[in-house]
Amino acid sequence: MKYLGLLCLVMVINYNAGNAQVRTKGADEKVSQLTDMIAKKSIISLNLNKFKEYVKNPPRDYSFIIMFTAMAPSRRCAICQHVYDEYLIVANSFRFSPSYTNKLFFGMVDFDEGSDVFQMLRLNTAPVIMHFPAKGKPKPADTMDFERAGIHAEAIAKWIQDRTDHQIRVFRPPNYSGAVAFAMVIILVAGFLYLRRNNLEFLYNKQMWATAAVFFCFAMVSGQMWNQIRGPPFYHRTKNGPVYINGGSHGQFVLESYIVAILNGAVVVGMILMIEAGGGVRSTGAAAVGGGGAGAADGKRRRFQSVVGLVLVCVFFSLLLSVFRAKTQGYPYSFLFK
Template sequence: MKYKGLLCFMILLTYYQGEAQTRAKGLEEKVQQLTDMTAKRSIISLNVNKFKDYVRSPPRDYSFIVMFTAMAPSRRCAICQHVYDEFMIVANSFRFSPSYNNKLFFGMVDFDEGSDIFQMLRLNTAPVIMHFPAKGKPKPADSMDFERAGIHAEAISKWIQDRTDVQIRIFRPPNYSGAVAFLMLFVLVAGFLYLRRNNLEFLYNKQMWAVAAVFFCFAMVSGQMWNQIRGPPFFHRSKNGPVYINGGSHGQFVLESYIVAILNAAVVVGMILMIEAAGGVKSAEPVRSAAEGKRRRFQSVVGLVLVCVFFSLLLSVFRAKTQGYPYSF
């Protein structure tokens, strides 16, 4: 009896040992296959079979970041392409970073190629970025909230770090369009100055330089330099419609910077109108007619209205980005 029990124990031990070896071998093969596919392309294109084998089925000791999208032009998903570009930047940054390992992989499911996967996960919108952890099922926090976090690569990287503790430093591909445009502008200006080398009095025009300086200030104050560095989207499309103002104080959209520049310009124009009207009244030269006085009063009123209205709008934009700001105008 004792020998029978010992024999059963040895059989069970041998069975579980073989099962563990089989699982370990299967896991090693899956990781190797995923590593080979990642070496060819940072984002693995997943169909139904690949999704079940690599993302849902055990054994698995790695995390999977999957983007669900609809890239076909017939789907009319304008934001899908932009989110895919940012997602690709994150995947490439991780693939070529020193911290790259086989514990994190990136995948993509297109609706036209994996509609069954959308139905399986009960997804009815796109794009969606989900984290499939190494153990357990995805939780609500494993779906990225674009409206709250944003859609640029830095936001995706931060969200991945929160879910997987894997830090990804974003490396954007070099963009030489700005340098080429600056070089072309320099050549045009140099050619214009050369053609008018005998008539350069316009360079001493104070008004021209003042206008150029003011426009430069508008561009810098509105955040154009930040746009060139970070490359944010033009605007954001949400379930409730387009969003033109980024809700966070650490981000902005390109259209938002244009709006801020226009508001600042309107405030400055109003200030100039009031200053010019007041300067004309206080000057040594008397007002020649009642019409001239009415024109200056009208000019001062218009300037005051511009300052009040557009400064209030500018403050509203600031309050929208800085939650809890107590003052308004």
């Protein structure tokens, strides 16, 4: 009996060791095949069969970052191309970085080529970036939240580091268009000042500097700096039509920032009209005491100006509140519009 028990133990150990060798060999074969694929392109295109073989089915000792997208023009996904460009920058940066390892791969599933994968994962939107860990199933945190993190390559790399502990330093291809445009503006301004070197009184014009300051405030309040940092899409297309206002409080569209700037500008114009009309009340009253008909006419003009200013402030401030209510669910206050 002792020899029989010992024989069974040896058989079990040999069986487990054989299975471990098979799993290790299978995982090594997958890694070798994936390495050959990324030698041609940093992002591996996956269909249903490849997704099952390299992502779902064991053995697997590597993580997979996959972007689910719909790149065909007929799908009308305006943001998909932009997110793919940033995703490609991250994949290329990892592939050619000194910290490259064969424990992390980047893939992509296009809806027209892998609609079955979308159905398997119950995905009904695009784009989506998911992390498939080496062990276990993806958790809710393994799906990237674009509204919170953004869609820039740096944001994607940081999210990948949080999920996989692989640090990726993003290397962007050089783009000199911004530097050239800025240099051209500086040259034009310098040339204009040189031509007007004997007549620079306009630099002391308070209204010009006040207007420039107001436009700068409009740009900052509307979120132009946020656009430069996060790189949101111009607007979003849905089945029900285009959407110009982002419904979340952590995101916005480029067109939305323009709308907010225009609304703020209209409110400011209304305030200026009322202030100017109020400032002329004394002079209008003095002219009326003198019996001049021009004073009465000027009084009517200023009253009309104040009414127009009040209407502008009320209407466009109400629209600003409506935009804020659309982005902040549960905000209880409104003015003229809901």
